[in-house]
Amino acid sequence: MKKLDILVIEDDPAVRKLIRTTLETHGYGCESAEAGETGLMLALSRNPDLVLLDLGLPDMDGLEVLRDLREKSNMPVIVLTARSEVSDKIQALDSGADDYLTKPFSVEELLARIRVIQRRLAVTQTRLPGEEVFVNGSLKIDYMQGMVYLDGEPLHVTPSEYRLLCVLSRNAGRVLTYRYISREIWGNEWESNIASLRVFVTTLRKKLEKSGDSRSYIQTHVGVGYRMLRL
Numbered sequence: 001m002k003k004l005d006i007l008v009i010e011d012d013p014a015v016r017k018l019i020r021t022t023l024e025t026h027g028y029g030c031e032s033a034e035a036g037e038t039g040l041m042l043a044l045s046r047n048p049d050l051v052l053l054d055l056g057l058p059d060m061d062g063l064e065v066l067r068d069l070r071e072k073s074n075m076p077v078i079v080l081t082a083r084s085e086v087s088d089k090i091q092a093l094d095s096g097a098d099d100y101l102t103k104p105f106s107v108e109e110l111l112a113r114i115r116v117i118q119r120r121l122a123v124t125q126t127r128l129p130g131e132e133v134f135v136n137g138s139l140k141i142d143y144m145q146g147m148v149y150l151d152g153e154p155l156h157v158t159p160s161e162y163r164l165l166c167v168l169s170r171n172a173g174r175v176l177t178y179r180y181i182s183r184e185i186w187g188n189e190w191e192s193n194i195a196s197l198r199v200f201v202t203t204l205r206k207k208l209e210k211s212g213d214s215r216s217y218i219q220t221h222v223g224v225g226y227r228m229l230r231l
């Protein structure tokens with residue numbers, strides 16, 4: 001697998017050093033910036049495979065960095081946040097983050113999230129054969145093109161939301177446990193993924209609610225998981 005070049009935008013020297021050491025130990029290329037503006041500049045000039053972006057930066061809000069970056073690039077971004085409120089995470093995901101890590105996070109957690117991005121980058125061009133188009137009510141998913149349509153209009157979803165939609169739609173009608181979905185999306189079954197999953201389902205539901213059809217596509221099974229209903 002190609003060695004990823006990763007840009008870290010983080011003002012805390014200790015966290016930056018930990019990430020750099022971890023990445024270099026595991027064979028990743030690493031560059032770092034201590035502030036938003038220099039980070040943004042590096043991201044656009046060096047075009048890294050992945051950006052790890054701290055939300056609390058000295059010169060500008062990390063969300064602002066993320067939005068600026070998204071105007072110009074689709075490179076994967078994992079947001080690092082000390083903020084525990086779900087709304088901040090939703091905001092980061094809505095602004096185009098692919099994933100987030102809440103501080104303090106473990107080295108293993110960081111590496112696992114990076115591997116998820118790495119796998120996604122590796123399989124983007126080689127989708128599994130099988131059903132090519134999924135239609136359910138106003139929702140249409142073109143697996144070949146990686147496109148989602150609602151009422152015939154293209155619907156913007158983040159890469160993580162798309163993976164969730166694929167897992168749910170390919171298993172439409174079945175109740176899927178948090179563990180199952182977590183394994184499908186992240187390749188592991190960590191308890192902490194349940195919180196991430198809730199955030200992704202929330203943002204995805206909000207987008208699907210824009211449909212003229214008021215019925216709910218994703219059913220919650222409290223304490224168990226989710227099911228995509230066949231409408």
Ligand code: CA
Pocket residue numbers: 010011012054055056057
């Ligand atoms: Ca910070």
